[in-house]
Amino acid sequence: MAVFCATAQAIDPAQLKKHTIDDGFENGYQVSVVDIDKDGKPDVIALATSPSKLVWYRNPDWKQFTITTKTRRNIDVAPYDIDGDGDQDFALASGFSLDASNSEGHVDWLECPANPAEEQEWAAHRIDAVPTSHRVRWADVDGDGRKELLNLPIVGTAAKLPGYEGRLDFWSYTIPSNPLTGKWKGVVLSDSLELAHALAVVDWTPGGAQEVLTASGAGVMLLEPRIKDGKNAERIIGTGHEGAPAKRGSSEVALGALASQESRYVAAIEPWHGNEVVVYESEEPNSLPWTRTVVDSSLTDGHALLCVDLDKDGNDEIVAGYRGGDRSIRVYQFAAESAEWEIAVLDPSGIGAAGLFAADINSDGYVDIVAIGTATNNVVWYENLYGRED
Numbered sequence: 001m002a003v004f005c006a007t008a009q010a011i012d013p014a015q016l017k018k019h020t021i022d023d024g025f026e027n028g029y030q031v032s033v034v035d036i037d038k039d040g041k042p043d044v045i046a047l048a049t050s051p052s053k054l055v056w057y058r059n060p061d062w063k064q065f066t067i068t069t070k071t072r073r074n075i076d077v078a079p080y081d082i083d084g085d086g087d088q089d090f091a092l093a094s095g096f097s098l099d100a101s102n103s104e105g106h107v108d109w110l111e112c113p114a115n116p117a118e119e120q121e122w123a124a125h126r127i128d129a130v131p132t133s134h135r136v137r138w139a140d141v142d143g144d145g146r147k148e149l150l151n152l153p154i155v156g157t158a159a160k161l162p163g164y165e166g167r168l169d170f171w172s173y174t175i176p177s178n179p180l181t182g183k184w185k186g187v188v189l190s191d192s193l194e195l196a197h198a199l200a201v202v203d204w205t206p207g208g209a210q211e212v213l214t215a216s217g218a219g220v221m222l223l224e225p226r227i228k229d230g231k232n233a234e235r236i237i238g239t240g241h242e243g244a245p246a247k248r249g250s251s252e253v254a255l256g257a258l259a260s261q262e263s264r265y266v267a268a269i270e271p272w273h274g275n276e277v278v279v280y281e282s283e284e285p286n287s288l289p290w291t292r293t294v295v296d297s298s299l300t301d302g303h304a305l306l307c308v309d310l311d312k313d314g315n316d317e318i319v320a321g322y323r324g325g326d327r328s329i330r331v332y333q334f335a336a337e338s339a340e341w342e343i344a345v346l347d348p349s350g351i352g353a354a355g356l357f358a359a360d361i362n363s364d365g366y367v368d369i370v371a372i373g374t375a376t377n378n379v380v381w382y383e384n385l386y387g388r389e390d
Contacts, residue, residue: 011310011317011331011344016369016382018347021062024052025379028372033359034079034088036116042359046372046379047074057379058117059361065201067122068110069310073097080138083179086114090122091149093133098164100157107133107151109179127173127184131157139201140174141189141225143209149184150212152199162332163245164195165215169213172225189225189232193218197251197272198305204255213237213266215250219289220268220280224353236289238280241271250278252320256297256307259314260336266290266319269302277320277332279341295341297333300323300325303374304356308367311386321353323374329353352376 021044030047037043041059043263045067050052054067054072067090075096089112095104106129110122127149134154138147151171159166168275170190189212196216204211205223212223219240224233224323240249252269266280276297282290295318304321310331312318318332318341352375361368366384373380 003386006259011333011342013344013346015259015344016310016331017385019381021057021381022046022064022379024377025053025055025372026377027284028237028373028377028379029354029374030076031073031355031370032077032079032373033357033361033370036088036112036163038087040312042361043364044361044370044379044381045077045090047077047355049074054092056070060290065117068092068124071095071106071108073104075134076092076136078136078149079140080149082175083108083111084113091127091136091138092094092124092333093136093151093390094134095129096134098155099160100155103131103133105129105131105133105153105285107136107149107173108356111180115377125180128186130169130171130185132168134161134197135199137199137201137212139210139212141209141212142174146175149175150189150199151186152193152196152214154197157197159194165217165245166194167191168196170196170203170223182367190214190221190223190234192234195246195249195272198253200255202255213253213255215253217245217249217272220250220253220266237251237266238268238278238292239289239322240268241274241276241278243271247271247274250304254305254307254318256316256318257309257314258316258334258336260334267305267307269299269320270307273301273303275299275302277318277330279318296330296343296387297321298325299330303354304371306356306358306369308358309368310367310384312366319356319358319369321351321356321371323352323354327352327373329356329369344384347380350376351378351380369370 032045071094095106097103132153135152156166156168194217198215220238280290299322301324306314306319
């Protein structure tokens with residue numbers, strides 16, 4: 001594939017129509033989507049770190065409901081039916097600080113009440129406390145059909161400025177038979193990462209256990225957990241941005257597919273909170289590391305990344321959000337004819353995107369984009385109008 005083509009624009013921003021959910025959500029950081037009230041419509045969850053806030057918005061009137069006001073320094077949230085009662089609970093990482101000595105690193109699960117559309121505090125239950133806990137996700141890493149909770153701290157307890165060098169422990173927790181009273185058994189999936197900012201749960205090898213891509217100071221790593229025998233496999237997919245700590249390696253990661261090329265690729269934002277959108281690819285997938293291509297280097301404080309097929313042509317677009325500069329979202333589309341990545345700027349100056357999520361918000365069969373803005377203090381969704389005849 002060739003490098004980014006600055007003049008082409010295949011994705012039409014007009015086909016992604018902006019709808020504001022909340023224009024006063026201060027310092028938004030992460031966003032997720034799940035049906036909370038069980039009405040068949042996906043609802044939106046929004047999180048802020050400072051001031052701390054965790055709420056959900058009901059689709060389609062977008063009325064806001066509180067989840068909890070009792071946590072501080074929220075940093076990430078991940079929905080899952082933890083207690084198996086048919087509703088959506090949450091794993092929440094809070095008490096965050098980049099300074100491990102000042103980071104409580106709380107990991108709790110929040111129990112969905114009988115009627116989440118009533119104003120109330122969701123009951124919180126402690127899972128663990130790991131300093132600098134930063135990203136939580138759910139993945140079936142042991143292949144038993146039930147997901148485990150992943151907890152990725154951003155730095156290790158011995159990490160030092162200015163480069164935050166020092167290894168960290170990447171944890172997985174098994175849900176106990178009684179999540180209210182049982183102990184959550186934790187195992188370390190990896191102790192080789194430094195300055196790990198993001199992860200993506202993937203089906204790298206179809207069937208069985210899921211795999212994990214991590215973005216860290218070492219670049220993009222593929223982790224193949226083998227919890228039952230303890231022989232976890234780690235492989236470097238991409239070497240990341242070359243530079244001095246902490247401005248080296250990778251910051252965000254996502255897996256995409258290109259049906260036109262009968263291939264897949266890994267997208268990344270590099271380095272940490274970086275300016276580059278990068279694609280890793282290889283004609284020989286088992287030959288590592290993959291070839292690194294910078295498709296854009298004009299982001300400011302890049303902080304969110306998706307790979308999603310917006311126009312249903314079988315090729316995943318790359319969607320990148322950034323918090324600084326002109327504060328917008330950029331959409332990159334692979335053009336098979338020219339073998340280049342083409343760019344469109346979505347909502348210039350309208351969203352300092354710290355978090356992105358792909359979901360079919362209006363149930364029309366096309367994937368929409370949900371975003372949360374930090375400096376722009378907003379939660380929005382972009383309606384995907386591709387396929388519309390009107």
